[in-house]
Amino acid sequence: MKTAAAVILTTLLLAACNTMAGMGQDVKAAGQGVTKAADDVKEKM
Template identity: 55%
Template structure:
């Protein structure tokens, strides 16, 4: 395999790895946002229940 082909293969693999890691971070952030929303709803429900 020539040096140019090795470099091209490494570039492609690096790009795929970077994209995969970025997607994981995005999904983790989305999960944290959903979790924070759930906590806010839970606090609101607790407040309503205390007023009853």
């Protein structure tokens, strides 16, 4: 029983790591988009 619980917990933790990595990539991409938009506005000024 303890082994099964440990396997399930490990699986959930690994899945959470993948989710957080994906979210980090999304946030990074959004930040790059904001930076590009700001640079475009700066050039037009």
